[in-house]
Amino acid sequence: MKADASLDCIGLYCPMPIYNTSKKIKELKPGQVLEVLADDEGIKEDMPAWCKTTGNELLGIEEEKGQYKAYVRKGKKEE
Amino acid sequence: MAEKVTLIVFSGEMDKALAAFNLAIGASAMGMEVSMFFTFWGLNVIKKNQRPIKSRGIMRKMLNSMNRGGSKRLPLSRFHMLGLGKWMMGKLMGDAKFPTIDEQIAIAKEAGVKFIACTTSMGIMGITRDDFITGVDSFAGVATYLADAREGKVNLFI
Numbered sequence: 326m327k328a329d330a331s332l333d334c335i336g337l338y339c340p341m342p343i344y345n346t347s348k349k350i351k352e353l354k355p356g357q358v359l360e361v362l363a364d365d366e367g368i369k370e371d372m373p374a375w376c377k378t379t380g381n382e383l384l385g386i387e388e389e390k391g392q393y394k395a396y397v398r399k400g401k402k403e404e
Numbered sequence: 405m406a407e408k409v410t411l412i413v414f415s416g417e418m419d420k421a422l423a424a425f426n427l428a429i430g431a432s433a434m435g436m437e438v439s440m441f442f443t444f445w446g447l448n449v450i451k452k453n454q455r456p457i458k459s460r461g462i463m464r465k466m467l468n469s470m471n472r473g474g475s476k477r478l479p480l481s482r483f484h485m486l487g488l489g490k491w492m493m494g495k496l497m498g499d500a501k502f503p504t505i506d507e508q509i510a511i512a513k514e515a516g517v518k519f520i521a522c523t524t525s526m527g528i529m530g531i532t533r534d535d536f537i538t539g540v541d542s543f544a545g546v547a548t549y550l551a552d553a554r555e556g557k558v559n560l561f562i
Contacts, residue, residue, distance in 0.1 A: 336500075336501050337501055338500060338501075338502055339426070339430070340426050340429045340430035340433060341503070343430060343433045343434075344429050344430070344432070344433040344511065344515070346433070347432070347433035347434075347435070375433065375434060378434045378435065379434060379435050
């Protein structure tokens with residue numbers, strides 16, 4: 326999947342991946358896609374929950390060898 | 405308007421403080437408005453690590469020398485083992501790149517989390533405004549907390 330920006334959260338535990346995502350997404354324009362790399366498996370549940378609450382769209386989460394890539398499209402609603 | 409989260413931090417132990425800051429930082433990331441009401445032993449979390457004991461009266465002086473507080477002095481609620489358990493937990497968290505209490509306080513402030521110190525506990529225990537780190541937004545009591553909490557979506561006592 327193609328992303329406009331990437332955020333490395335490898336080695337970080339909750340709540341840092343979500344917190345860093347919330348900061349990084351502010352740099353993007355609505356419609357742009359952020360790729361978040363993480364290895365805490367909580368991300369599989371937390372990223373959908375974060376997107377649902379903040380009005381961003383989760384395009385998908387890819388898993389490979391214990392690492393995750395979550396793709397988030399920035400929503401129109403400014404949180 | 406942003407949804408509100410209010411946390412009462414009653415406990416003065418490192419693990420419980422971490423749980424509170426975790427929630428506060430997570431809620432900020434969710435776009436929620438967070439306030440942390442520090443009371444009783446919880447005031448230890450936001451005390452300066454280095455400060456003179458100036459409280460009036462022999463009993464308050466005794467209390468405050470035994471109960472110094474400060475982010476670096478918080479014990480673990482279990483397996484503290486005279487500091488050995490805490491040292492090991494700190495090592496594990498450091499290896500996992502998990503932020504320390506001081507770092508979590510800084511992140512929470514950066515995220516706009518509001519810190520409130522309970523004036524009743526301060527008065528009884530002989531703690532002054534000078535005993536706290538910068539970043540305490542207000543000094544207040546139960547009415548302030550409840551006014552926040554009745555608008556809160558998530559209200560927790562830790």
